[in-house]
Amino acid sequence: MDTIKQLLNNEIESALALASGIDDCNANVITTSKPEFGDYQANGIMAIAKQLKTNPRELAAIVIEKLEVRKNELVESYEIAGPGFINIRLNPDALLHRANSALTDPQSLVASSQNPKTIVVDYSSPNLAKEMHVGHLRGTIIGDSLVRVLEKCGHKIIRQNHVGDWGTQFGMLIAYLQEVRTQDESELPAQLSDLEEFYRAAKDRFDSDEEFANTARLSVVKLQGGDPEYNRVWQQFIEESLAHCEAIYEKLNITLTRDDLDAESRYNDELENIVAELERKELLAESDGAKCVFLPEFVGKDGSPLPVIIQKSDGGYLYSTTDLAAIKLRSQQLNVDRSLYVVDARQSLHFQQVFAVAKKSDIATEKISLEHIAYGTMMGSDGKPFKTRSGDIVKLVDLLDESVRRAFDLVSEKNPELDESLRHSIAEKVGIAAVKYADLSKNRTSDYIFEWSTMLSFEGNTAPYLMYAYARIKSILRKEEAQDFTAKITSISESEERLLLLKILQFSEIVQAVSEDCFPNQLCNYLFELAGLFMRFYEACPILKADNSLKDSRLALASLTAYTLQQGLDLLGIETLEQM
Ligand code: ARG
Numbered sequence: 088m089d090t091i092k093q094l095l096n097n098e099i100e101s102a103l104a105l106a107s108g109i110d111d112c113n114a115n116v117i118t119t120s121k122p123e124f125g126d127y128q129a130n131g132i133m134a135i136a137k138q139l140k141t142n143p144r145e146l147a148a149i150v151i152e153k154l155e156v157r158k159n160e161l162v163e164s165y166e167i168a169g170p171g172f173i174n175i176r177l178n179p180d181a182l183l184h185r186a187n188s189a190l191t192d193p194q195s196l197v198a199s200s201q202n203p204k205t206i207v208v209d210y211s212s213p214n215l216a217k218e219m220h221v222g223h224l225r226g227t228i229i230g231d232s233l234v235r236v237l238e239k240c241g242h243k244i245i246r247q248n249h250v251g252d253w254g255t256q257f258g259m260l261i262a263y264l265q266e267v268r269t270q271d272e273s274e275l276p277a278q279l280s281d282l283e284e285f286y287r288a289a290k291d292r293f294d295s296d297e298e299f300a301n302t303a304r305l306s307v308v309k310l311q312g313g314d315p316e317y318n319r320v321w322q323q324f325i326e327e328s329l330a331h332c333e334a335i336y337e338k339l340n341i342t343l344t345r346d347d348l349d350a351e352s353r354y355n356d357e358l359e360n361i362v363a364e365l366e367r368k369e370l371l372a373e374s375d376g377a378k379c380v381f382l383p384e385f386v387g388k389d390g391s392p393l394p395v396i397i398q399k400s401d402g403g404y405l406y407s408t409t410d411l412a413a414i415k416l417r418s419q420q421l422n423v424d425r426s427l428y429v430v431d432a433r434q435s436l437h438f439q440q441v442f443a444v445a446k447k448s449d450i451a452t453e454k455i456s457l458e459h460i461a462y463g464t465m466m467g468s469d470g471k472p473f474k475t476r477s478g479d480i481v482k483l484v485d486l487l488d489e490s491v492r493r494a495f496d497l498v499s500e501k502n503p504e505l506d507e508s509l510r511h512s513i514a515e516k517v518g519i520a521a522v523k524y525a526d527l528s529k530n531r532t533s534d535y536i537f538e539w540s541t542m543l544s545f546e547g548n549t550a551p552y553l554m555y556a557y558a559r560i561k562s563i564l565r566k567e568e569a570q571d572f573t574a575k576i577t578s579i580s581e582s583e584e585r586l587l588l589l590k591i592l593q594f595s596e597i598v599q600a601v602s603e604d605c606f607p608n609q610l611c612n613y614l615f616e617l618a619g620l621f622m623r624f625y626e627a628c629p630i631l632k633a634d635n636s637l638k639d640s641r642l643a644l645a646s647l648t649a650y651t652l653q654q655g656l657d658l659l660g661i662e663t664l665e666q667m
Contacts, residue, residue: 089198090198090593090595090596090599091127091161091177091185091592091593091596092117092118092127092593092596093160093198093596094159094161095114095116095127095161095162095175096114096116097114098154098159098162099114099116099129099131099150099154099173100113100114100118100131100586102150102151102153102154103131103132103150105137105153105155106146106149106150106152106270107135107138107139107146108495109135109138109139112131112135113131113134114129114131114132115130115131115134116128116130116131116175117130118128118593118596119174120352122582122586123153124168124174125164125166125174125175125176126165126175126176126177126589127174127175127177128168128172128173128174128175129172129173129175130172131173132146132147132150132171132173133170133171136171142171143157143170143171144167144170144171146171147167147171147172147173148167150173151165151166151167151173152269160178160181160646161177161178161181162175162176162177162178162181163176163178163179164175164176175587179579179585180227182579182585182588182589182592183575183576183577183579183588185592186426186485186576186591186592186644186647187575187590189466189574189591189592190576190643190646190647192653193650196591196594196595196650196651196654197239197240197594197595197598197654198240198595198599199241200240200241200242200512200602203240203241203242203243204241204242204243204423204424204425205243205245205421205422205423205424205425206237206242206243206399206423206424206425206426206427207244207245207246207247207417207421207423207425207426207427208230208231208233208234208244208245208246208247208427208429209230209235209247209249209349209426209427209428209429209430210226210227210230210231210246210247210248210343210427210428210429210430211223211226211227211230211231211248211332211336211341211343211429212226212247212248212249212250212251212430212439213250213251213332214250214251215250215258215325215328215329215332215350216251216252216256216257216260216286216328217282217322217485218281218283218328218482219331219332219335219482219483220480220481220482220483221465221473221480221481221482221483221486221537222431222465222480223483224465224483224486224522224526225428225431225462225463225465225526225531226429226431226462227335227336227339227341227558228339228341228515228523228526228527228660229429229460229462229527229531229607230246230429230460231339231341231342231343231529232607232610232658232659232660233344233427233429233460233602233605233607233658234246234324235342235603235657235658235660236598236601236602236610236658237602237605239598240598240602241361241598241604242602244282245417245421245423245578246342246343246565247347247349247413247417248343248347248348248349248350249349249350249351249413250329250332250348250349250350250351251351252328252350252351252352253311253351253352253355253409254307254309254351255304255458257306257307257310257321257324258303258304258305258306258307258308258310259289259290259293259303259306260285260286260324261303261306261310261317261320262288262299262302262303262305262306262441263285263288263289263303263323264276264279264294264320264323264324265290265306265320266292266299268604274498275323275327279285279327280311280588282327282328282331282663283480283482287303311355312472325350329345329348331484333345334484335483335484335487337486338484338487338519338664339519339523339659339660340519340661341660342660347540349413352445353408353514354409354412354416355414357415357416358398358404358408358409358412360412361397361408361411361412361415361450362378362398362408364448364450365378365380365397365444365448366604368447368448368449369450370444370447371397372394374383374394375400375508376399376400377394377397377398377399377400378396378398378399379394379395379396379397379398380394380395380447381393381394381395382395382440382443382444382446382447384422384443385436385439385440385443395407395440395441395444396445397411406437406631407440407441407444410437410438410441411441411444411445411448414426414441414442414445414450414451414455414457415445415451417455418445418450418451418452418454418455419450420454422452422636423455424454424455424456425455425458426455426456426458427457427458427460427605428457428458428459428460429460429462429605430459430460430461430462431461431462431464432461432462432464432532433464433505434459434461435459435461438459439459442457442459445457453599458484458605460531460605461531461532462531462532463531463532463533463534463535464534465526465534465535465537466534466535466536466537467536467537468536468537468538470536470546473491473537486522487518487519487522488541490518490519490521490522490539490542491514491515491518491519492514492518493518493519493539493543494513494514494515494517494543494551495510495511497514497517497543497545497551498510498513498514498517498667501545502667513664513667516554516664517543517551517554517664518543518657518661520550520551520554520661520662521542521543521549521550521551522542523550523660523661524542524549524550524553524611524659524661525537525538525541525542525549525550525660527607527608527610527611527659528548528549528608528611528612529608530606530608530616531605531606531607531608548611548615549581550661552615552618553615553618553656554656554661554663554664554667555653555667556618556621556622556652557649557652557653557656557663557664558623558663558664558665558666558667560645560646560648560649560651561624561650561665561666562666563630563642563645564642564645564646564649566631567630567631567638567642574639574640574642574643575639575640575643576588576640576643576644576647577636577637577639577640578637578640581624581627581628583620583623583627583628584624584628584641584644586620586623586624587617587621587624587644587648588644588647590613590616590617591617591619591647591648591651593613594613594617594651594654594655597600597609597610597613598658601658602637607659610655610658610659611628611633611659613655614652614655616657617648617651617652617655618652621645621648625645628641630642630645642645
């Protein structure tokens with residue numbers, strides 16, 4: 088089923104084409120902010136009128152005439168407004184019909200894309216030399232929400248966790264691992280349980296002991312040259328580091344698995360082919376012994392050309408080279424339509440350059456859309472990138488544990504009579520949800536200040552508020568034993584009922600918008616508004632005290648609201664609780 092917005096756009100666009108003689112019109116239908124004038128409005132008439140140099144209100148009148156000839160059953164009325172908008176009011180029976188089909192077939196609440204695509208989502212992608220830290224939080228959460236949304240829309244998704252597992256740091260780590268390991272080779276040294284500590288200790292050795300540093304440098308050469316012993320030790324280290332990541336994914340309810348690994352090392356053998364390919368296309372130039380691509384669109388502040396370095400003078404390859412190899416695989420072998428990179432905004436120049444080189448060299452197919460889904464930095468309350476008090480990087484696992492601890496205090500305060508173990512399991516969910524939601528609800532492109540007190544509040548646009556709203560509706564339904572309830576919605580005569588129902592039917596439009604623009608905060612805003620409309624409905628329209636048929640209708644509406652909230656939160660990777 089089309090979304091309401093799509094349907095209205097189609098209707099008005101064909102009427103507008105008839106009225107104007109222009110084939111390719113954009114009706115530009117949006118939801119209105121003033122329900123007293125209608126449910127939607129079409130804003131596209133003015134632009135077409137301008138193109139034709141006619142009066143927009145006159146054109147709007149002709150469009151409405153055309154629309155009236157075979158009026159869509161969804162629409163009650165069209166009306167000219169202002170300088171040439173068309174206000175659209177929907178037919179209540181059609182709204183009820185849509186809502187009731189969603190009650191019997193909940194899947195139909197979100198429309199599947201009519202044009203399903205194959206989409207790579209490259210996200211999380213930590214560097215395995217260290218433990219995951221707060222810098223990995225945003226990409227992991229936003230990326231996971233996007234894959235859920237895109238899958239919901241019926242697209243084929245290929246998750247790619249492009250972990251950093253190759254390069255000089257690993258030589259240092261292998262050398263250190265060989266130094267500290269015990270006689271019994273099968274036993275992992277205890278130091279490895281804290282990767283952060285392990286990295287620091289290795290780095291200290293590297294910086295202070297010239298002999299160790301030489302061994303480390305030799306280790307990379309051996310590793311990259313394919314020496315089996317070095318590869319075995321490296322593998323052991325990677326395995327340990329991945330286990331750390333997986334523990335985090337588990338805590339955070341992230342859908343990434345081992346099958347989604349797309350490690351940098353995977354592209355090792357392909358890198359020389361990339362160089363050869365760029366050479367063939369005559370795109371490479373030497374600069375200080377390094378092989379570079381210079382593209383006219385990239386110049387430094389002083390106007391001098393900026394190189395994209397492909398191979399260093401010592402023969403080593405770079406991050407960009409690996410990304411080009413990955414683009415080759417994604418576009419030429421996996422044949423994907425879109426490749427999304429959910430990565431920190433600070434890498435934006437890197438992606439612009441890599442995408443440009445890939446397109447210019449035909450490493451990327453014509454059809455592939457390469458998109459950097461950039462996000463800003465998570466800041467502390469001092470407005471600087473989030474750190475511990477002593478200025479250290481905060482480990483992700485510590486941050487999540489702290490959130491669960493704080494959620495436990497909060498739940499205990501709100502519900503002291505609940506059983507302690509129940510409070511713990513609620514806190515587990517609320518603590519994680521609060522961190523995720525606080526992030527997802529911000530516009531991803533901006534930096535944001537990480538603040539415990541707001542994210543863990545039961546008021547405002549927060550996870551606890553929405554989870555509580557859901558649990559509250561569920562408890563109303565439980566009271567009426569209306570859990571598996573088959574009644575239909577029959578009444579939307581009260582404006583609170585109508586607004587709530589229309590909002591539910593707009594869920595699909597929001598999901599679609601997120602699948603296109605990749606801004607999950609739109610979905611958060613929607614859910615917050617939905618919960619608010621439910622509260623207004625609940626205050627204005629008695630449920631339990633209403634007569635039988637009205638009561639049934641309102642319970643059904645409440646039940647559909649709960650379903651929509653649960654689905655929406657699930658798309659954000661947030662689990663609901665039946666009781667809080
Ligand atoms: N491992 C990289 C980092 O930690 C992120 C990789 C992002 N994905 C990519 N295809 N470059 O910064």
